[in-house]
Amino acid sequence: MTLHPIRLTVNGKSEEASVPAAMTLLEFLRERLYLTGAKEGCGAGECGACTVLLDGLPVTACLVLAVEGDGREVRTVEGEAKATGLSVLQRAFIEEGAIQCGFCTPGMIMSARGLLERNSNPTDAEIVEAIAGNLCRCTGYEAIVAAIRRAAKEERDRR
Amino acid sequence: MLGEFEYVRAKTIKGGYSLLAKAGGEAAVLAGGTDLLVNIRAGKASPRLLVDMKGVKSLDRLTFSPKTGALIGASVPLNTIVENRGIRTRYPGLAEAAWTVGSYQIRNRATIAGNLCNASPAADTAPPLLVLDAILEVASPRGEREVPVRSLFVDSKKTSLSFDEVVTAIRIPPVPATTRTAFLKRQRVKGHDLAILNVAGRYDPATGDLQIAIGSCAKTPVLVPPLGEPVPPDAPIPELARRLEALAIQVVHPISDLRATAEYRRALLPVFIRRLLEALLQQSDHREAIR
Numbered sequence A: 001m002t003l004h005p006i007r008l009t010v011n012g013k014s015e016e017a018s019v020p021a022a023m024t025l026l027e028f029l030r031e032r033l034y035l036t037g038a039k040e041g042c043g044a045g046e047c048g049a050c051t052v053l054l055d056g057l058p059v060t061a062c063l064v065l066a067v068e069g070d071g072r073e074v075r076t077v078e079g080e081a082k083a084t085g086l087s088v089l090q091r092a093f094i095e096e097g098a099i100q101c102g103f104c105t106p107g108m109i110m111s112a113r114g115l116l117e118r119n120s121n122p123t124d125a126e127i128v129e130a131i132a133g134n135l136c137r138c139t140g141y142e143a144i145v146a147a148i149r150r151a152a153k154e155e156r157d158r159r
Numbered sequence B: 001m002l003g004e005f006e007y008v009r010a011k012t013i014k015g016g017y018s019l020l021a022k023a024g025g026e027a028a029v030l031a032g033g034t035d036l037l038v039n040i041r042a043g044k045a046s047p048r049l050l051v052d053m054k055g056v057k058s059l060d061r062l063t064f065s066p067k068t069g070a071l072i073g074a075s076v077p078l079n080t081i082v083e084n085r086g087i088r089t090r091y092p093g094l095a096e097a098a099w100t101v102g103s104y105q106i107r108n109r110a111t112i113a114g115n116l117c118n119a120s121p122a123a124d125t126a127p128p129l130l131v132l133d134a135i136l137e138v139a140s141p142r143g144e145r146e147v148p149v150r151s152l153f154v155d156s157k158k159t160s161l162s163f164d165e166v167v168t169a170i171r172i173p174p175v176p177a178t179t180r181t182a183f184l185k186r187q188r189v190k191g192h193d194l195a196i197l198n199v200a201g202r203y204d205p206a207t208g209d210l211q212i213a214i215g216s217c218a219k220t221p222v223l224v225p226p227l228g229e230p231v232p233p234d235a236p237i238p239e240l241a242r243r244l245e246a247l248a249i250q251v252v253h254p255i256s257d258l259r260a261t262a263e264y265r266r267a268l269l270p271v272f273i274r275r276l277l278e279a280l281l282q283q284s285d286h287r288e289a290i291r
């Protein structure tokens, strides 16, 4: 099995590694970098628990090869919080009760982050569409939509 | 780990097809991977080598002009197609079909080339590309050739392409500004599901030219045989729908699967033909999904 050298930026930090072709980006993040925020729910693109931003766009990391990450910029939920504390988006999830078991949360947050970066004032329909690929078995989604709506407003107000 | 395979990022189109040719049918092009990697993981595909064409710059381009139509590079993700103004205004049925594929995350990776080459009977971009008479630009060690989407699908999950052929682009011929296209899809849940039935149509009120295509209702997506006469914009829809249904049942063979029974598909068919005609002739909005 050939090992492929890769170099990528993860949460602003430059990383270098050698990976086998069949390693997914999700496995690389979790097992090599110990960034265990992104989860493997289905491994087939359906649940969104593994959502990360690849060059700013949400993708399911279970369906991206680690070698395909070479030269790219990846962001995970671990990049949300800053030294000053949780992000506005993370706090909105807590305040709206949008987290129960938390398994879907890292993926939800990254889908929401991707949405807020392309649309700072999304409608509820746009929020629902942005998280249509993220399954949550606990919350019933309403609190999640409310959290994203709230974070959008707070982020706008700060600017 | 997904399985046992090697990976090469091709730098040129020639580099890509040469690798495919050398692997003698044991290699596969990796586009978005949203079918291929899922199939590998499920043990339904076991290529020895994945040839990633996304490093080839020319495959990344999407150009549109009303005079020449659209040229969609094989690596262009569906979201880029959905967001393209030219595609949205001139081929709204295609934009709609691309938009209904999977979720936002999936569409940031998935491509039209992959959707067509995977050759699922339910491939959402197939019906609109059939009615638009789109053409695949294909390259192999034997040179370049054009393959109409209308002659691409051979069987469920089988295309007429050879193992050493790389799709480089999808070309959509220009259509008059008066041409309307529409796409309708029945699915169980938005964001996670293939179609139970998907239909697309193209209609030009100026010429009366009408074509419809149906997906998820036969071994391949199918073009319904033409009516053979122009359809005026005020044509009575119930009668027109009955005639098209009679033509459609010559080419569809609905089956039962985990998404729906053959009987349900057969019952949906006239409903979706009627709605499609209403969308094309009367411009009514029958799209089901949230927006």
Ligand SMILES: Cc1cc2nc3c(=O)[nH]c(=O)nc-3n(C[C@H](O)[C@H](O)[C@H](O)COP(=O)(O)OP(=O)(O)OC[C@H]3O[C@@H](n4cnc5c(N)ncnc54)[C@H](O)[C@@H]3O)c2cc1C
Pocket (backbone or CB within 6 Å): A044, A045, A046, B028, B029, B030, B031, B032, B033, B034, B035, B036, B037, B038, B053, B074, B100, B101, B102, B103, B106, B109, B110, B111, B112, B113, B114, B115, B116, B117, B118, B122, B123, B124, B125, B165, B166, B167, B168, B191, B192, B193, B194, B195
């Ligand atoms: C959660 C989920 C939901 C989905 N929902 C839908 C849906 O609603 N509707 C739908 O139609 N599909 C759906 N799909 C299937 C899939 O996303 C689409 O078919 C997608 O368009 C495939 O494109 P890709 O770029 O990911 O192809 P890949 O997986 O990379 O490739 C698919 C096949 O095409 C071949 N191929 C790719 N590019 C080329 C090329 N340039 N030349 C030659 N061969 C090539 C590959 O070798 C492979 O055999 C879904 C998939 C998932 C995981």
Ligand code: FES
Pocket (backbone or CB within 6 Å): A039, A040, A041, A042, A043, A044, A045, A046, A047, A048, A049, A050, A051, A060, A061, A062, A063
């Ligand atoms: S684990 Fe990737 S989508 Fe479910």
Ligand code: FES
Pocket (backbone or CB within 6 Å): A098, A099, A100, A101, A102, A103, A104, A105, A135, A136, A137, A138, A139
């Ligand atoms: S909080 Fe449990 S899955 Fe969403």
